[in-house]
Amino acid sequence: MSEPSGTSEVLSGGLLARSVENLSTVIRRILPGADTRPVHAGSTDALVAFVVLIAIEALVYVILVSPGSLTYWEMRGFAGGVVFHVLAALLVAVAARRGEVVPDLAVGLLWALTIGLVLAFVAGFVIPPDGWLGWIIGYALPSMLPAVLFLLATLGPVTGGIAALAFVVSVGLVTLEWAGVPLWTNDEEVASEAPPVPDTEALYAAQPDLLRQQTAALRSGQAGVPELFAVLGAGHPYEGVFAREVDAVADQLATDFGAEGRVIRLVNDAATPAALPLLNRTNLATALFSVGRAMNEEDILLLFITSHGAPGLLSTWFNGAISRDLQTGDLARILDEARIPNAVIVVSACYSGSFVEALRASNRLILTAARADRASFGCAAENEWTDWGRAFFQEGLAESFDPREAARIAQDIVAENEAREGYDASQPQIAEGASIGAALDRWLATLQP
Template identity: 45%
Template sequence: MPPFPRHLGRATASPGRVRTLACVALLVVVGGCARAEDNRGSAGLVPQLTVPAPPNERGLDVEQVYYSQFRLIAKATRALEEQRPGVTDIYFVGFAGDAHQDVFLREIRSVRTLFDDRFDTRGRSITLVNNRATVAREPLASTHNLLAALDQVSARMDPDEDVLFLYLTSHGTPGVLDVKFDPLRLNDLTAVSLRKMLDETGIKWRVIVVSACYSGSFIAPLKTDTSLIVTAARADRVSFGCSHENDFTYFGRAYFNEALRRTYSFVDAHAEASKTVDRWESAEELKPSLPQIHVGAAIRPKLAEIEQHLRRVNGTPALQPRP
């Protein structure tokens, strides 16, 4: 993919204010999927395990896709709104890395909608997606585009107030998130390269959720005192639910579609989702994925600020899970 400039119309400072790279809280939730074929069903308690996507023979203009990325990522980031002084804003970045199963597209769309509706990110959310259905109108989930998105988010944030919520969903191997869209040749996203991106863009407060197999391996390279990291599996375990026809992975459904519809606490949601996933996996006689969490010492007060703000904005009503 041809490189493009790091700065795509970077937001400028308001008069009298010195603009610095924003340092924001980034929450990463990693939730991987096993490509299991054995499905000892439990009466539809959870979605079926991985089923391959149907073959698609439509051609893809690879060169056109590559050269459209500057335009698409520039358009998407220009739409991001500036931070609001005195408000702990959340900026949401979603990354659906695997084009070959629609579950990742459906999940990232649902999570973005949830955050726009319940976590006050409307105007401050962006998704990067690998899927034939979106390739002409949305930026790819590539490492280049992720860096550009983080760079532009950081330019709009207040480094002391605001938080970045980064959600990554795909397949994975230890330390690596799959980035796949045949016949495009995209680089996979490693935990080490993600840490470098976050440090380069000056992002301080980090909430990162990674949904992929072996996603617990992202914690050690990414953890800081100012980060919250949630993963769908332990470093040596797979996670489940990434069938083509599903709307969510197991962890994505438990964490976002259930727990975060009842609470504003990203930490409490992890505890609830872990119990839910364990119950589903036990019913399916699957080896437990054991979702993991890291809560930096310094980020706890920031997370409390977010919860207080959302209660003021929304009150405390819960949303019903999507069917």
């Protein structure tokens, strides 16, 4: 009973009117006294149903599953859920009629899934989707119930029951896994793998003193003499390579560049959470403002942040302590407000090239471990350095104190290593502002014997 799928016929009936009628038909069919009126099943009808499903699922996902910003990683999970729901609807439509694609059944299921997601959105506020029971009652059941009722009403109790069972099992398992409920581990395993939660109250009470210890020890620059200041940050608290990298850079700056007393470290470290100030937006702003006040116009700031990353963000999430990652807009705003005269900004993370445009300025040299759409490597917990960190700080700066030249050396080293290992090239980036070169040259001249 499907209607022709030509676009002209869809438009002649009024796309909005047909879509509203389809929604009404599905609602009527899942209510007592099933409506036998067919679903409009043109290709554009299917496209509308698909687009509405994506929009509703995005809304539910952002508000219920991820109250913060919709990050790249969260978007991957969301896309996986949408794709699986749609594939399940199409497969059920095929299986229900023994291999024949049934457009009206497929389009109806898409609308039924949309209705279910709206129910899940409402139910999520009543029963927070936390743990097995919360996800089953507050998300899985309301999201799948309309589709099940639609199948039963359309195909009858036997065929519809079989189709509904297949639909519930397939969509249900993937939905729970997608939503973060572990299906194949027991409670003890989950507890042992959960990130540790620090004493948040004590941790934040200690932050002002931890910051004061570092900012009070800052040595002001000597007027007329270019000097190096540094703010170093380790974002991801669950792999020690980032904290070790910050410590190593701090030692190197003191030994090779005379920066002792002009370095502030901000470190998220689950092993020793209160040893140093946290790397969060507030502490980063305080650190940069303090350095900005201590600097003279000829001085140079090295801002180095190392962490995991995604397009437009650096991971600073710390279970129970920091709920929001550091985003490009955050870093750009803080740097602008701190009024740093000259800066070398080094961002070591996957997709770190996505920070270049937001941070670009004439008085800044921006170095990143990867292109905006590429991963970087070497962040295993047991490592002393990330691959790019080693190439730039240990190898590049050992050959040249000029960060521009050291970055070019690091680019070659990284490219050679990645080609040998068979990795996709990370393509570290160098973005030099118009005026930073002269400031760097004046500073480098003071380092010559």
